[in-house]
Amino acid sequence: MKSATISGKVLVVDDDRNLLDLLKMRLESANYEVVTALSEEDAIKAVKSQVVDLSIVDLQLAHQDGISLMEEFHLILPDIPVIILTAYGSIESAVEAMKKGAYSYLTKPFEPQDLLLQIERALENRRLNVEIKRLKGLLEERYDFTNIVARSEKMRRVLEIVSQIAKTESTVYIHGESGTGKELIAKAIHLASERKNKPFVAINCAALPEALLESELFGHEKGAFTGAVRSTKGLFTQAHQGTIFLDEIGDMPLSIQAKLLRALQERQFYPIGSEKPIEVDVRVIVATQKDLEGQVKQGLFREDLFYRIHVIPVHLPPLRERKEDIPLLVEHFLKKFSEQIKKEVKGLTPLAIQKLMLHEWPGNVRELENAVEYAVVMTQQDIITENLILQTNGTLSQEPLKPLKEARDAYEKGYLIHLLEICEGNVTKASKLAGKYRADFYDLMKKHNLKSEDFKKLS
Numbered sequence: 310m311k312s313a314t315i316s317g318k319v320l321v322v323d324d325d326r327n328l329l330d331l332l333k334m335r336l337e338s339a340n341y342e343v344v345t346a347l348s349e350e351d352a353i354k355a356v357k358s359q360v361v362d363l364s365i366v367d368l369q370l371a372h373q374d375g376i377s378l379m380e381e382f383h384l385i386l387p388d389i390p391v392i393i394l395t396a397y398g399s400i401e402s403a404v405e406a407m408k409k410g411a412y413s414y415l416t417k418p419f420e421p422q423d424l425l426l427q428i429e430r431a432l433e434n435r436r437l438n439v440e441i442k443r444l445k446g447l448l449e450e451r452y453d454f455t456n457i458v459a460r461s462e463k464m465r466r467v468l469e470i471v472s473q474i475a476k477t478e479s480t481v482y483i484h485g486e487s488g489t490g491k492e493l494i495a496k497a498i499h500l501a502s503e504r505k506n507k508p509f510v511a512i513n514c515a516a517l518p519e520a521l522l523e524s525e526l527f528g529h530e531k532g533a534f535t536g537a538v539r540s541t542k543g544l545f546t547q548a549h550q551g552t553i554f555l556d557e558i559g560d561m562p563l564s565i566q567a568k569l570l571r572a573l574q575e576r577q578f579y580p581i582g583s584e585k586p587i588e589v590d591v592r593v594i595v596a597t598q599k600d601l602e603g604q605v606k607q608g609l610f611r612e613d614l615f616y617r618i619h620v621i622p623v624h625l626p627p628l629r630e631r632k633e634d635i636p637l638l639v640e641h642f643l644k645k646f647s648e649q650i651k652k653e654v655k656g657l658t659p660l661a662i663q664k665l666m667l668h669e670w671p672g673n674v675r676e677l678e679n680a681v682e683y684a685v686v687m688t689q690q691d692i693i694t695e696n697l698i699l700q701t702n703g704t705l706s707q708e709p710l711k712p713l714k715e716a717r718d719a720y721e722k723g724y725l726i727h728l729l730e731i732c733e734g735n736v737t738k739a740s741k742l743a744g745k746y747r748a749d750f751y752d753l754m755k756k757h758n759l760k761s762e763d764f765k766k767l768s
Contacts, residue, residue: 317362318342322352324371368395390431462633475501483596485625491596499552507551512631515560533582552592559599570614628670642681660695675744722757734764
Protein backbone atom coordinates (compact mmCIF):
# COMPACT_ATOMS: atom_id res chain seq x y z
CA MET A 310 0.00 0.00 0.00
CA LYS A 311 1.44 3.38 -1.06
CA SER A 312 2.24 5.82 1.73
CA ALA A 313 0.24 9.04 1.87
CA THR A 314 3.44 11.06 2.35
CA ILE A 315 4.90 12.10 -1.00
CA SER A 316 8.64 12.82 -0.99
CA GLY A 317 8.57 14.96 -4.13
CA LYS A 318 7.49 15.07 -7.79
CA VAL A 319 9.97 13.56 -10.28
CA LEU A 320 9.86 13.92 -14.07
CA VAL A 321 11.47 11.01 -15.95
CA VAL A 322 12.33 11.57 -19.63
CA ASP A 323 13.36 8.63 -21.84
CA ASP A 324 12.33 7.34 -25.28
CA ASP A 325 12.43 3.75 -23.96
CA ARG A 326 8.91 3.00 -22.67
CA ASN A 327 10.04 -0.15 -20.80
CA LEU A 328 12.66 1.81 -18.85
CA LEU A 329 10.12 4.58 -18.15
CA ASP A 330 7.62 2.10 -16.70
CA LEU A 331 10.33 0.41 -14.61
CA LEU A 332 11.59 3.71 -13.16
CA LYS A 333 8.04 4.89 -12.49
CA MET A 334 7.27 1.71 -10.53
CA ARG A 335 10.48 1.89 -8.46
CA LEU A 336 10.16 5.59 -7.67
CA GLU A 337 6.49 5.32 -6.72
CA SER A 338 7.34 2.48 -4.34
CA ALA A 339 9.80 4.92 -2.71
CA ASN A 340 6.96 7.45 -2.22
CA TYR A 341 7.75 9.79 -5.12
CA GLU A 342 5.05 11.17 -7.39
CA VAL A 343 6.23 10.35 -10.93
CA VAL A 344 5.51 12.09 -14.25
CA THR A 345 6.87 10.40 -17.40
CA ALA A 346 7.63 11.77 -20.86
CA LEU A 347 8.55 9.73 -23.96
CA SER A 348 9.37 12.84 -26.04
CA GLU A 349 11.14 16.14 -25.51
CA GLU A 350 7.91 17.99 -26.37
CA ASP A 351 5.97 16.16 -23.63
CA ALA A 352 8.77 16.87 -21.15
CA ILE A 353 8.69 20.64 -21.83
CA LYS A 354 4.88 20.64 -21.48
CA ALA A 355 5.18 18.85 -18.13
CA VAL A 356 7.71 21.35 -16.77
CA LYS A 357 5.60 24.31 -17.90
CA SER A 358 2.30 22.98 -16.57
CA GLN A 359 3.21 21.74 -13.09
CA VAL A 360 5.68 22.09 -10.24
CA VAL A 361 8.42 19.47 -10.67
CA ASP A 362 11.02 18.96 -7.92
CA LEU A 363 13.57 16.96 -9.94
CA SER A 364 14.05 15.46 -13.39
CA ILE A 365 15.83 12.33 -14.62
CA VAL A 366 16.81 12.68 -18.28
CA ASP A 367 18.40 10.14 -20.62
CA LEU A 368 21.46 11.55 -22.44
CA GLN A 369 20.44 10.08 -25.82
CA LEU A 370 16.90 11.04 -26.80
CA ALA A 371 15.13 10.63 -30.14
CA HIS A 372 15.41 14.22 -31.43
CA GLN A 373 17.98 15.96 -29.20
CA ASP A 374 20.48 15.16 -26.49
CA GLY A 375 19.51 15.24 -22.82
CA ILE A 376 21.90 18.14 -22.07
CA SER A 377 20.05 20.48 -24.48
CA LEU A 378 16.74 19.46 -22.94
CA MET A 379 18.15 20.12 -19.45
CA GLU A 380 19.17 23.64 -20.55
CA GLU A 381 15.59 24.25 -21.74
CA PHE A 382 14.31 23.05 -18.35
CA HIS A 383 16.60 25.52 -16.59
CA LEU A 384 15.17 28.40 -18.63
CA ILE A 385 11.72 27.51 -17.24
CA LEU A 386 12.72 26.30 -13.73
CA PRO A 387 16.26 27.57 -12.94
CA ASP A 388 16.51 25.62 -9.67
CA ILE A 389 15.36 22.18 -10.86
CA PRO A 390 18.03 19.51 -10.26
CA VAL A 391 18.62 17.19 -13.20
CA ILE A 392 20.17 13.71 -13.09
CA ILE A 393 21.52 12.54 -16.46
CA LEU A 394 21.39 8.84 -17.41
CA THR A 395 24.26 7.84 -19.68
CA ALA A 396 25.26 4.68 -21.52
CA TYR A 397 28.47 2.91 -20.51
CA GLY A 398 31.51 4.71 -21.94
CA SER A 399 29.89 8.19 -22.20
CA ILE A 400 31.92 9.71 -19.36
CA GLU A 401 32.99 12.74 -21.44
CA SER A 402 29.36 13.60 -22.12
CA ALA A 403 28.54 13.13 -18.42
CA VAL A 404 31.30 15.56 -17.43
CA GLU A 405 29.98 18.06 -19.98
CA ALA A 406 26.49 17.67 -18.46
CA MET A 407 27.86 18.48 -14.99
CA LYS A 408 29.63 21.57 -16.33
CA LYS A 409 26.39 22.79 -17.88
CA GLY A 410 24.37 22.43 -14.70
CA ALA A 411 23.39 18.79 -14.15
CA TYR A 412 23.26 17.77 -10.50
CA SER A 413 24.82 14.36 -11.21
CA TYR A 414 24.86 11.46 -13.65
CA LEU A 415 24.37 7.69 -13.50
CA THR A 416 25.84 5.17 -15.95
CA LYS A 417 23.44 2.46 -17.20
CA PRO A 418 22.94 -0.18 -15.99
CA PHE A 419 22.72 1.18 -12.44
CA GLU A 420 21.53 -0.11 -9.08
CA PRO A 421 18.09 1.18 -8.02
CA GLN A 422 19.50 2.18 -4.60
CA ASP A 423 22.14 4.36 -6.30
CA LEU A 424 19.41 6.26 -8.14
CA LEU A 425 17.31 6.72 -4.98
CA LEU A 426 20.34 8.00 -3.09
CA GLN A 427 21.15 10.51 -5.86
CA ILE A 428 17.53 11.73 -5.88
CA GLU A 429 17.46 12.10 -2.09
CA ARG A 430 20.71 14.08 -2.08
CA ALA A 431 19.61 16.30 -4.97
CA LEU A 432 16.30 17.18 -3.30
CA GLU A 433 18.01 17.87 0.03
CA ASN A 434 20.52 20.11 -1.76
CA ARG A 435 17.67 21.96 -3.42
CA ARG A 436 15.87 22.42 -0.08
CA LEU A 437 19.06 23.84 1.45
CA ASN A 438 19.52 26.26 -1.47
CA VAL A 439 15.93 27.46 -1.17
CA GLU A 440 16.39 28.00 2.60
CA ILE A 441 19.67 29.88 2.05
CA LYS A 442 17.94 32.18 -0.46
CA ARG A 443 15.06 32.74 1.97
CA LEU A 444 17.40 33.59 4.85
CA LYS A 445 19.49 35.83 2.62
CA GLY A 446 16.34 37.64 1.55
CA LEU A 447 15.36 38.18 5.18
CA LEU A 448 18.88 39.43 5.97
CA GLU A 449 18.87 41.87 3.06
CA GLU A 450 15.40 43.06 4.03
CA ARG A 451 16.48 43.63 7.63
CA TYR A 452 19.70 45.49 6.76
CA ASP A 453 18.43 47.38 3.73
CA PHE A 454 18.89 51.14 4.13
CA THR A 455 15.17 51.71 3.67
CA ASN A 456 14.49 49.59 6.76
CA ILE A 457 16.88 51.47 9.07
CA VAL A 458 14.74 53.83 11.12
CA ALA A 459 15.77 57.38 10.25
CA ARG A 460 13.18 60.13 10.56
CA SER A 461 15.68 62.59 12.06
CA GLU A 462 17.73 64.83 9.80
CA LYS A 463 21.01 63.59 11.37
CA MET A 464 20.31 59.92 10.61
CA ARG A 465 19.03 60.72 7.13
CA ARG A 466 22.32 62.47 6.39
CA VAL A 467 24.19 59.39 7.68
CA LEU A 468 22.23 57.07 5.39
CA GLU A 469 22.77 59.37 2.40
CA ILE A 470 26.54 59.21 2.95
CA VAL A 471 26.48 55.45 3.54
CA SER A 472 24.41 54.71 0.42
CA GLN A 473 26.88 56.74 -1.67
CA ILE A 474 29.97 54.94 -0.35
CA ALA A 475 28.54 51.39 -0.22
CA LYS A 476 29.53 50.44 -3.77
CA THR A 477 33.07 51.84 -3.43
CA GLU A 478 36.06 49.90 -2.11
CA SER A 479 37.11 52.64 0.34
CA THR A 480 37.74 51.90 4.01
CA VAL A 481 34.90 53.17 6.22
CA TYR A 482 35.48 54.58 9.71
CA ILE A 483 32.31 54.51 11.87
CA HIS A 484 32.37 56.52 15.10
CA GLY A 485 29.61 56.49 17.69
CA GLU A 486 28.73 55.69 21.27
CA SER A 487 27.98 52.15 22.40
CA GLY A 488 24.53 51.07 21.28
CA THR A 489 24.17 53.48 18.35
CA GLY A 490 24.13 50.70 15.73
CA LYS A 491 27.65 50.67 14.29
CA GLU A 492 27.52 46.99 13.26
CA LEU A 493 24.03 47.49 11.77
CA ILE A 494 25.45 50.20 9.48
CA ALA A 495 28.48 48.04 8.62
CA LYS A 496 26.21 45.14 7.56
CA ALA A 497 24.04 47.49 5.51
CA ILE A 498 27.13 48.80 3.68
CA HIS A 499 28.26 45.23 2.93
CA LEU A 500 24.84 44.15 1.62
CA ALA A 501 24.61 47.23 -0.62
CA SER A 502 28.11 46.64 -2.04
CA GLU A 503 29.40 44.56 -4.94
CA ARG A 504 30.71 42.09 -2.30
CA LYS A 505 27.27 41.25 -0.88
CA ASN A 506 27.45 37.60 -2.03
CA LYS A 507 30.78 37.12 -0.27
CA PRO A 508 31.45 36.78 3.50
CA PHE A 509 30.83 39.49 6.10
CA VAL A 510 33.15 38.76 9.02
CA ALA A 511 33.03 40.78 12.27
CA ILE A 512 35.28 40.84 15.34
CA ASN A 513 35.25 42.90 18.53
CA CYS A 514 38.87 43.94 19.12
CA ALA A 515 38.13 44.75 22.79
CA ALA A 516 36.78 41.30 23.63
CA LEU A 517 39.96 39.24 23.19
CA PRO A 518 43.41 39.27 24.83
CA GLU A 519 46.34 40.32 22.63
CA ALA A 520 47.69 36.85 21.70
CA LEU A 521 44.25 35.47 20.88
CA LEU A 522 43.25 38.56 18.88
CA GLU A 523 46.31 38.24 16.61
CA SER A 524 45.52 34.56 16.00
CA GLU A 525 41.84 35.32 15.33
CA LEU A 526 42.70 38.02 12.80
CA PHE A 527 45.59 36.42 10.93
CA GLY A 528 45.42 32.70 11.78
CA HIS A 529 48.27 30.45 12.90
CA GLU A 530 50.22 27.38 11.87
CA LYS A 531 50.14 24.10 13.78
CA GLY A 532 52.66 24.24 16.65
CA ALA A 533 53.06 28.04 16.44
CA PHE A 534 52.37 28.28 20.18
CA THR A 535 51.29 26.09 23.09
CA GLY A 536 47.82 24.72 22.32
CA ALA A 537 48.06 25.26 18.54
CA VAL A 538 47.23 21.64 17.72
CA ARG A 539 46.11 22.45 14.17
CA SER A 540 46.53 25.21 11.60
CA THR A 541 43.71 27.76 11.66
CA LYS A 542 42.55 30.30 9.08
CA GLY A 543 42.26 33.84 10.42
CA LEU A 544 39.28 36.14 9.89
CA PHE A 545 41.09 38.09 7.16
CA THR A 546 41.42 34.84 5.18
CA GLN A 547 37.79 33.92 5.88
CA ALA A 548 36.68 37.37 4.64
CA HIS A 549 38.54 37.02 1.30
CA GLN A 550 36.59 38.86 -1.45
CA GLY A 551 34.11 40.02 1.20
CA THR A 552 34.11 42.52 4.08
CA ILE A 553 35.83 42.48 7.46
CA PHE A 554 34.37 44.62 10.26
CA LEU A 555 36.80 45.55 13.04
CA ASP A 556 34.66 46.77 15.94
CA GLU A 557 36.24 48.77 18.79
CA ILE A 558 39.50 49.13 16.86
CA GLY A 559 40.59 51.74 19.43
CA ASP A 560 41.18 48.87 21.89
CA MET A 561 43.55 47.02 19.58
CA PRO A 562 47.05 46.58 21.15
CA LEU A 563 49.88 48.56 19.49
CA SER A 564 51.76 45.39 18.48
CA ILE A 565 48.78 44.14 16.45
CA GLN A 566 48.17 47.64 15.04
CA ALA A 567 51.57 47.37 13.32
CA LYS A 568 50.67 44.03 11.71
CA LEU A 569 47.22 45.32 10.71
CA LEU A 570 48.80 48.37 9.06
CA ARG A 571 51.05 46.14 6.94
CA ALA A 572 48.09 43.93 6.01
CA LEU A 573 46.08 46.97 4.87
CA GLN A 574 48.99 48.49 2.94
CA GLU A 575 50.26 45.34 1.26
CA ARG A 576 47.03 43.30 1.18
CA GLN A 577 48.98 40.36 2.55
CA PHE A 578 50.13 39.07 5.95
CA TYR A 579 51.91 36.19 7.66
CA PRO A 580 49.88 33.85 9.92
CA ILE A 581 51.55 33.26 13.29
CA GLY A 582 54.38 30.75 12.84
CA SER A 583 54.27 30.88 9.03
CA GLU A 584 57.00 31.99 6.64
CA LYS A 585 54.61 32.11 3.68
CA PRO A 586 52.50 35.25 3.18
CA ILE A 587 48.78 35.05 2.43
CA GLU A 588 47.28 37.53 -0.04
CA VAL A 589 43.73 38.73 0.61
CA ASP A 590 41.16 40.92 -1.10
CA VAL A 591 38.94 42.45 1.57
CA ARG A 592 36.94 45.61 2.12
CA VAL A 593 37.63 47.01 5.59
CA ILE A 594 35.09 48.73 7.86
CA VAL A 595 36.19 49.82 11.33
CA ALA A 596 34.26 51.23 14.26
CA THR A 597 35.06 52.80 17.60
CA GLN A 598 33.42 54.73 20.40
CA LYS A 599 36.76 56.26 21.39
CA ASP A 600 38.32 59.53 20.27
CA LEU A 601 41.10 58.02 18.15
CA GLU A 602 42.70 61.40 17.40
CA GLY A 603 43.06 61.87 21.14
CA GLN A 604 44.42 58.32 21.42
CA VAL A 605 47.03 59.14 18.75
CA LYS A 606 48.18 62.22 20.71
CA GLN A 607 48.54 60.08 23.84
CA GLY A 608 50.58 57.48 21.95
CA LEU A 609 47.90 54.81 22.41
CA PHE A 610 47.06 54.48 18.72
CA ARG A 611 49.39 54.55 15.71
CA GLU A 612 49.10 57.76 13.69
CA ASP A 613 49.88 56.01 10.38
CA LEU A 614 47.17 53.40 11.02
CA PHE A 615 44.69 56.14 11.96
CA TYR A 616 45.16 57.85 8.59
CA ARG A 617 45.01 54.49 6.82
CA ILE A 618 41.56 53.67 8.28
CA HIS A 619 40.18 57.23 8.54
CA VAL A 620 39.28 57.36 4.84
CA ILE A 621 35.51 57.86 4.90
CA PRO A 622 34.37 58.88 8.39
CA VAL A 623 30.73 58.24 9.38
CA HIS A 624 29.51 59.61 12.71
CA LEU A 625 26.45 57.94 14.26
CA PRO A 626 24.58 60.37 16.50
CA PRO A 627 23.50 59.23 19.99
CA LEU A 628 19.79 58.65 20.53
CA ARG A 629 19.47 61.78 22.71
CA GLU A 630 20.36 63.82 19.59
CA ARG A 631 17.77 62.08 17.39
CA LYS A 632 14.77 61.79 19.69
CA GLU A 633 12.33 62.21 16.82
CA ASP A 634 13.33 58.67 15.83
CA ILE A 635 12.16 57.22 19.18
CA PRO A 636 8.45 56.69 18.27
CA LEU A 637 9.42 54.90 15.02
CA LEU A 638 12.03 52.78 16.79
CA VAL A 639 9.52 51.87 19.49
CA GLU A 640 7.01 50.82 16.82
CA HIS A 641 9.68 48.68 15.14
CA PHE A 642 10.76 46.97 18.39
CA LEU A 643 7.14 46.54 19.51
CA LYS A 644 6.35 44.62 16.31
CA LYS A 645 9.56 42.56 16.61
CA PHE A 646 9.01 41.45 20.21
CA SER A 647 5.25 40.98 19.87
CA GLU A 648 5.92 38.48 17.08
CA GLN A 649 8.75 36.78 18.97
CA ILE A 650 6.82 36.41 22.22
CA LYS A 651 3.51 35.77 20.39
CA LYS A 652 1.71 38.46 22.34
CA GLU A 653 -0.53 41.04 20.64
CA VAL A 654 0.53 44.47 21.91
CA LYS A 655 -1.02 47.38 20.04
CA GLY A 656 1.02 50.28 21.34
CA LEU A 657 1.96 52.57 24.23
CA THR A 658 -0.06 55.12 26.17
CA PRO A 659 0.81 58.83 25.63
CA LEU A 660 2.38 58.97 29.12
CA ALA A 661 4.55 55.93 28.30
CA ILE A 662 5.78 57.60 25.09
CA GLN A 663 6.41 60.82 27.02
CA LYS A 664 8.52 58.94 29.55
CA LEU A 665 10.61 57.48 26.73
CA MET A 666 11.05 60.89 25.10
CA LEU A 667 12.23 62.50 28.37
CA HIS A 668 14.85 59.82 29.09
CA GLU A 669 18.46 60.60 28.11
CA TRP A 670 19.33 57.08 26.80
CA PRO A 671 22.97 56.66 27.80
CA GLY A 672 22.77 53.13 26.30
CA ASN A 673 21.28 54.53 23.07
CA VAL A 674 19.21 52.35 20.70
CA ARG A 675 20.28 49.12 22.42
CA GLU A 676 18.94 50.42 25.74
CA LEU A 677 15.67 51.47 24.08
CA GLU A 678 15.33 48.01 22.54
CA ASN A 679 15.84 46.38 25.95
CA ALA A 680 13.27 48.71 27.53
CA VAL A 681 10.63 47.82 24.91
CA GLU A 682 11.35 44.09 25.21
CA TYR A 683 10.92 44.28 29.01
CA ALA A 684 7.61 46.14 28.64
CA VAL A 685 6.25 43.65 26.06
CA VAL A 686 7.19 40.68 28.25
CA MET A 687 5.70 42.17 31.42
CA THR A 688 2.49 43.78 30.17
CA GLN A 689 -0.80 42.06 30.96
CA GLN A 690 -2.73 44.29 28.55
CA ASP A 691 -2.62 45.06 24.85
CA ILE A 692 -1.39 48.60 25.62
CA ILE A 693 1.86 49.36 27.48
CA THR A 694 1.47 51.85 30.30
CA GLU A 695 4.12 54.20 31.72
CA ASN A 696 4.64 52.09 34.86
CA LEU A 697 6.28 49.40 32.68
CA ILE A 698 8.68 51.82 31.01
CA LEU A 699 12.26 51.92 32.35
CA GLN A 700 11.28 49.93 35.42
CA THR A 701 14.92 49.05 36.07
CA ASN A 702 15.42 52.67 37.06
CA GLY A 703 12.63 52.86 39.61
CA THR A 704 9.85 55.44 39.32
CA LEU A 705 10.32 58.96 38.03
CA SER A 706 11.87 61.26 40.58
CA GLN A 707 9.72 64.00 42.12
CA GLU A 708 12.82 65.97 43.17
CA PRO A 709 13.76 69.28 41.49
CA LEU A 710 15.58 68.89 38.17
CA LYS A 711 19.32 68.30 38.45
CA PRO A 712 21.96 69.48 35.96
CA LEU A 713 22.08 67.13 32.95
CA LYS A 714 25.47 65.56 33.73
CA GLU A 715 24.54 64.98 37.38
CA ALA A 716 21.18 63.45 36.41
CA ARG A 717 22.83 61.22 33.81
CA ASP A 718 25.49 60.04 36.27
CA ALA A 719 22.83 59.34 38.94
CA TYR A 720 20.79 57.28 36.46
CA GLU A 721 23.88 55.40 35.30
CA LYS A 722 24.91 54.51 38.85
CA GLY A 723 21.39 53.41 39.79
CA TYR A 724 21.17 51.30 36.65
CA LEU A 725 24.49 49.57 37.43
CA ILE A 726 23.50 48.91 41.05
CA HIS A 727 20.20 47.37 39.95
CA LEU A 728 21.94 45.13 37.41
CA LEU A 729 24.56 43.98 39.89
CA GLU A 730 21.85 43.23 42.46
CA ILE A 731 19.92 41.12 39.93
CA CYS A 732 23.08 39.28 38.88
CA GLU A 733 24.40 38.93 42.46
CA GLY A 734 27.68 40.59 41.53
CA ASN A 735 28.32 38.47 38.39
CA VAL A 736 29.88 41.06 36.08
CA THR A 737 29.72 38.81 32.99
CA LYS A 738 25.93 38.40 33.34
CA ALA A 739 25.43 42.06 34.20
CA SER A 740 27.43 43.29 31.19
CA LYS A 741 25.43 40.99 28.87
CA LEU A 742 22.14 42.33 30.23
CA ALA A 743 23.41 45.87 29.75
CA GLY A 744 24.53 45.13 26.21
CA LYS A 745 28.04 46.26 27.09
CA TYR A 746 31.44 44.66 26.67
CA ARG A 747 32.76 43.41 30.01
CA ALA A 748 35.77 45.75 29.88
CA ASP A 749 33.46 48.75 29.34
CA PHE A 750 31.24 47.57 32.20
CA TYR A 751 34.24 47.38 34.55
CA ASP A 752 35.16 50.95 33.52
CA LEU A 753 31.65 52.13 34.45
CA MET A 754 31.85 50.33 37.81
CA LYS A 755 35.19 51.99 38.50
CA LYS A 756 33.76 55.38 37.54
CA HIS A 757 30.99 54.99 40.17
CA ASN A 758 33.20 53.25 42.76
CA LEU A 759 31.18 50.01 42.64
CA LYS A 760 32.67 46.62 43.55
CA SER A 761 31.19 43.31 42.43
CA GLU A 762 31.91 41.60 45.78
CA ASP A 763 29.54 44.05 47.51
CA PHE A 764 26.66 42.46 45.58
CA LYS A 765 27.49 38.78 46.07
CA LYS A 766 25.10 36.92 48.35
CA LEU A 767 26.53 35.58 51.57
CA SER A 768 26.14 31.80 51.79
